[in-house]
Amino acid sequence: MRIGELARRAGVTTKAVRYYESLGLLTPVRLANGYRDYGEHDVRLVREIRALSDLGLPVERTRPFLDCLAVGHQHADDCPASLAGYRQAIDELSQRIAGLTARRTALIAHLQRAAHRNSRLSPDDEGVAPMNDYLSLPADLPVPEDDGAAAHLPGTPVPPLELRSTADTTVRLDAPGPGRTVLYVYPLTGRPGTDLPEGWDTIPGARGCTPEACGFRDHYQELLDAGAVRVFGLSSQDTDYQREVVERLHLPFDMLSDPTRSLARTLHLPTFEVSGLTLYKRLTLIIRGGVIEHVFYPVFPPNEHADQVLTWLRATPPTEQE
Numbered sequence: 001m002r003i004g005e006l007a008r009r010a011g012v013t014t015k016a017v018r019y020y021e022s023l024g025l026l027t028p029v030r031l032a033n034g035y036r037d038y039g040e041h042d043v044r045l046v047r048e049i050r051a052l053s054d055l056g057l058p059v060e061r062t063r064p065f066l067d068c069l070a071v072g073h074q075h076a077d078d079c080p081a082s083l084a085g086y087r088q089a090i091d092e093l094s095q096r097i098a099g100l101t102a103r104r105t106a107l108i109a110h111l112q113r114a115a116h117r118n119s120r121l122s123p124d125d126e127g128v129a130p131m132n133d134y135l136s137l138p139a140d141l142p143v144p145e146d147d148g149a150a151a152h153l154p155g156t157p158v159p160p161l162e163l164r165s166t167a168d169t170t171v172r173l174d175a176p177g178p179g180r181t182v183l184y185v186y187p188l189t190g191r192p193g194t195d196l197p198e199g200w201d202t203i204p205g206a207r208g209c210t211p212e213a214c215g216f217r218d219h220y221q222e223l224l225d226a227g228a229v230r231v232f233g234l235s236s237q238d239t240d241y242q243r244e245v246v247e248r249l250h251l252p253f254d255m256l257s258d259p260t261r262s263l264a265r266t267l268h269l270p271t272f273e274v275s276g277l278t279l280y281k282r283l284t285l286i287i288r289g290g291v292i293e294h295v296f297y298p299v300f301p302p303n304e305h306a307d308q309v310l311t312w313l314r315a316t317p318p319t320e321q322e
Contacts (some may be wrong), residue, residue, distance in 0.1 A: 224235055
């Protein structure tokens, strides 16, 4: 067969096949006209090289596996030399993991110091536990389902509620000003040295308030450039608690405190209960002209939500106001 057919059947490029040949891993027959001629064994070899490369073994170190096939073994890793190749790759990965773990530990230590620098809680205070990489999210977080609890919100007028902000002002939700306002509603932000409610990570949509806030912080200017005039976070936590978060995370926007969940009652927003607390479920409202223009619900993953809002703003230019 020709090189193009070999590459197609083995799932690689012709350039890759030529590279394997340059390393001496393939030795095709040369026809009288000078063309290379490949057989079924070459297809098997190239597939094996590709599979080992996908495992992270460098192409140059696949020769013991190919030699194992060449002497008649059914599997490329039936030979001692192949097993030694596995062990060498594992040892190298272990060394890299150790180095990365040390770098991760150092970064967490820097994060610990930086996070407490603007916090009223010092990492040296008695009772304050070291912070555990609180910006990361577990890979197995349960995904919240759309239960329809926010389907009624688009087109709904915002109630004339006044809420206290972390800037020591009050904000009237139905009249925040002209243009679009991004109001992201979240359940509860953690604080260094303070435990979250029991079972927090098992509640769909609960974990991730701090990464979400950092996302809106990091995309703040882009959100403004995309047409948002204001960004607010809103939760049922008190203003003093929220202010510590704003200072510690260097948030360029204000938080709004709704300890009585007045917005939930007037708009019938979804909430949940945990450890004796009634908390907002995570959602985001785009408000324009005193009306809810768009709703994001459910929100997942929270650390990518600001980018989701930014994408929507860029794709949805505002229409003319009445």
